[in-house]
Amino acid sequence: MRALWAYGLVLSMVGLAGCTGTTEDTKGVAATATPSAVTxxxxxxxxxxxxxxxTGPEASKPCTSRPDAKTQVGAEVRVRDDKGKTLGTQKLPMGDTEGSPFKMCSFYFSFExxxxxxxxxxSIEGFPPxxxxxxxxxxGLLFYETEQGTLIQQ
Structure with a gap:
């Protein structure tokens, strides 16, 4: 029994000797944390x-805009950084009907x-940046296109 206990103690000591608190990669160079991209x-x-x-489509049903509105399915939403570099674009999908008695067609966008x-x-296509x-x-950014064709942030 003592031999078994001594054998276990030796194995534990060998195992602890390998724990130095740092990690190393296979080349023997200490690993560093890689910064993740900020999104x-x-x-x-x-x-x-x-x-x-x-009048118009029922609430929560797909909709398209009035023909005279600037906001239409497929209009491009574009985001640039402070240096003018385009970071992302997205086309507006089919809208969803909301509201009663004022019926609105809301076009949602989302990207990283x-x-x-x-x-x-x-910028939203058809409007100033x-x-x-x-x-x-x-x-979050919510906008309303007025009947005069301007864009107002809500």
Whole structure:
């Protein structure tokens, strides 16, 4: 029994001797932490009035914009950093009907871009570019296209 106990003690000591608190790769060089890329999730919606009398598609049904609206299926959403480099683009998909009696068609967008910058420029096809800081974007961006064809942030 003593021999078995002594054998276990020796194995434990050998095992502990290999634990130095640092990790090494197979080349004998200490491993370093690799910084991960910083990303920023951008999400939001552009809403367009369909009707004020409740006519139009039912709520939560797919919709397209009025023909005279600038916001249409396939319009491009583009984000640039403070140096003008394009970080990401997305085309607006089919919208969803919301509201009663004011019926809106809301076009949602969501994508991730490099978040290394503090200032961003976002543009929605057909409208002038808008400028944001990282915190504004992190909160989400909601827009409304007026009947005059301008874009207002909600």
């Amino acid at each position: 920023l999730s951008i999400s939001g919606a552009v809403s367009v009035l369909l009707s004020t009398d409740g 871009v490099s978040g290394a910058s503090e200032k961003y420029e976002m 808008m400028h944001y800081i990282r915190e504004d974007i992190r909160r």
